Amino acid sequence: MSTTSLTPKLNSGSVQAIPLGAIAPWAIFxxxxxxxxxxxxxxxxxxxxxxxxxxxxxxxxxxxxxLGFPCH
Ligand SMILES: [Zn+2]
Known part of the structure; x- marks a missing residue:
């Protein structure tokens, strides 16, 4: 009998936050x-x-x- 879990398993046990400065240029683009x-x-x-x-x-x-823009 197999057991499945719906909770994600993390390898390192912690999630690294992405700094805003690294995301900002891609968000603006x-x-x-x-x-x-x-x-x-x-x-x-x-x-x-x-x-x-x-x-x-x-x-x-x-x-x-x-998208509902006026056309004809
Ligand atoms: Zn049209």
Whole structure:
């Protein structure tokens, strides 16, 4: 008969905290990527468009509707 435990087993017995200074640059980088992604999904159209044509708009069109941004 096998016994299973739902509690995690730690090898060292302690969990090391990650310093905020080590996480902050990656958090800022991730935030910038998210802002760029939200811009392209939500505002890359018409007067605020960075690229000519409708290619980017059509590429993210389903995401735009999924997130509730106004479209057409
Ligand atoms: Zn649409």
């Amino acid at each position: 991730g935030l910038l990527l998210a802002i760029v992604g939200i811009y392209f999904v939500g505002a890359e159209q018409g007067a605020t468009a960075l690229f000519k044509g409708m290619y980017v708009h059509e590429f993210v069109h389903d995401a735009r509707h999924l």
